Amino acid sequence: MTVHIDKDHQTIEQVKKIAEQIKEVKLKDIVLSNVIDLTDMWVKCRLDPVKLKEFDIDAAAIRRG
Numbered sequence: 360m361t362v363h364i365d366k367d368h369q370t371i372e373q374v375k376k377i378a379e380q381i382k383e384v385k386l387k388d389i390v391l392s393n394v395i396d397l398t399d400m401w402v403k404c405r406l407d408p409v410k411l412k413e414f415d416i417d418a419a420a421i422r423r424g
Contacts, residue, residue: 384414 362381364374389410394403406418 379415382414384416389414389416 362377364377368374368377386404389407391405391407393405396402406421410416411418
């Protein structure tokens with residue numbers, strides 16, 4: 360993918376922040392453990408707070424899906 364960044368956002372810090380915002384993060388990257396109940400059709404995941412902070416992800420946003 361090629362991303363064109365305007366002149367106002369071309370510092371290293373700004374480019375890194377943009378890259379993190381568009382990076383694909385899979386659930387397996389931020390989950391410590393999970394439980395799947397096929398009878399009642401639910402999944403419960405314990406999220407890694409360190410990874411959430413690293414990827415700048417709001418845990419409440421995951422719940423909203």
